[in-house]
Amino acid sequence: MNRVIRSLRPYPMEELNRIKASLKKRGIKIYDFGTGDPKEPTDPKIRQALIDAVPEVSQYPSVAGKKELREAVAKWFLNRFGISLDPETQIIPSNGSKEAIFHFPLVFIDTDIPEKNRVIFGTPAYPVYERGTLYAGGRPVPVPLKEEDRFLLRLDKLPKSILEETKIVWINYPHNPTGATATKSYLEDVYSICREYDIILCSDECYTEIYFDEKPPSALEVGTEGVVVFHSLSKRSGLTGYRTGFVAGDEKLIAQYKKGRASFGVATPDFIQSAAAVAWSDEKHVKERREIFRKKREIFIQLFDRLGLKYLYPEATFYFWVKSPAGMSGEEYAKHLLNYGIVVSPGVNFCAGIEVLENRCSSEYFRIALVPTVEECIEASKIWEKAHKDI
Structure with missing residues (x-):
């Protein structure tokens, strides 16, 4: 093995x-x-959309995904976060968020450049940040999240030498497992540090729609350069078994990631995409x-x-x-x-x-x-x- x-x-x-x-x-x-x-x-209209979209002849889906899904996502993102995304260049569908998070370092970690292959994430954490890094040959840097910091990942407290060798930073707010949330000003601070050290900022935003008070922000609200966000319908809409979400952000990174994903066999089935488009288009x-x-x-x-x-x-x-x-x-x-x-x-x-x-x-x-x-x-x-x- x-x-x-x-x-x-x-x-x-x-x-x-x-x-x-x-x-x-x-x-x-x-x-x-x-x-x-x-x-x-799962909401009946979402289930029905899937059933209605099952084709008589099954053919391979594309990694780029269906235009109507990408447009539904772009519309939802604008309504929810006030950010305009180009559905042609800034959005690609994923099979939930787990596979997309796991595969991301495989595209962006260059094992021939060991001086820039660290991946920072907070701990406790969703295990996939570390596992995707290890499979890609990167060096995981788990940073303990502290109660006194409200379980926020504090890049400003890390040594400059670590940040200089870092390729990717993972943040996840609202946070699994703690439930901690982050403010827009926190995201601005993280974004600023990532830009200073030429680090890709990856924001796992699967829980932004399960909130009870203020709406959680998206990292794309503070900048798009060098930023990629990961969203899923698993929690928002109860589609865990459908395995559907999307990745969005910096169009250069999305283009590179799309190219890499063509080798992974992760194109989302068209009938799943049809159900997903209905889910993203409904808030009730x-x-x-x-x-x-x-x-x-x-x-x-x-x-x-x-x-x-x-x-x-x-x-x-x-x-x-x-x-x-x-x-x-x-x-x-x-x-x-x-x-x-x-x-x-x-x-x-x-x-x-x-x-x-x-x-x-x-x-x-x-x-x-x-x-x-x-x-x-x-x-x-x-x-x-x-x-x-x-x-």
């Missing part, structure tokens, strides 16, 4: 799937707050989903307050980043909850592999994803309360 694959820990969500299978065998009812895959039904179902997540959020705010568990107040995303009870790691607390059928993700799952190998990650946190239905969340909160008292 490729040595990179051999060196990686099991992908956290796959590990959770094995745990859930074990619980099912034991006949324990599962309340799954582990994987971020909500159960709310998104507002309805936000209200459902708001109800779930309130259930757990009340629960954690009753239990005295500390957490980062979630202004966006459907995640809670919670501190374990005193004297327990996130992993220990998660294992305790498993005995009651409650599945959460230990914070260590979001530590970079480098941190784990060097014993620099002993996370006291765990993450819950508001995946079960409202009714199941109410049930689970009662069971959780009992489990907590049994510690």
Whole structure:
């Protein structure tokens, strides 16, 4: 096997799937707050658009994607963020955001230039930033995100020598796993540093539409030169199984990325694109989903307050980043909850592999994803309360 694959820990969500299978065998009812895959039904008009677009004769889709999808995305981006994007040169569809994030360093990391192959990202983090870097032969630079900084990646605190060797910076706000949000002024600071050191700024914006107060900004609001953003319909519209999103930004970078993607076999099927165009053109179902997540959020705010568990107040995303009870790691607390059928993700799952190998990650946190239905969340909160008292 490729040595990179051999060196990686099991992908956290796959590990959770094995745990859930074990619980099912034991006949324990599962309340799954582990994987971020909500159960709310996909809007009927989106499903119908897909069905209507399934062709009698199936042919290869193009990497560039359908014009009507790119135009729908451009219209949505203008309405949502006030930024005009050229659908011909600044937007390409992707199969969700994960594959696009993973493949991006494969195009832009030049292993023949080791003095410019670092990739910076915050930790805890979505594991794909690190894994895509490793597969591309880049050097991951996980930067610990601190509670006192509200889990913002602070490039201004990094050594100049690191920034000079950096090719890509990943930011992700609203943030997975913490739920932290960023202001436009923060994005301006990050953009300024990236321009100064000729760094590509990649902004994973999959959660901008799951918010409860102010609308989160996009990195493209502060500049387009050297900036690429990644969006997805998985969370916004509940299309996790459809695998559809888009990449947008600097037209030179998009052109280079499009050229590279032609080799990856990741062109989105046309019938998926037709459904995606309908989803990007509608806000009603998104507002309805936000209200459902708001109800779930309130259930757990009340629960954690009753239990005295500390957490980062979630202004966006459907995640809670919670501190374990005193004297327990996130992993220990998660294992305790498993005995009651409650599945959460230990914070260590979001530590970079480098941190784990060097014993620099002993996370006291765990993450819950508001995946079960409202009714199941109410049930689970009662069971959780009992489990907590049994510690």
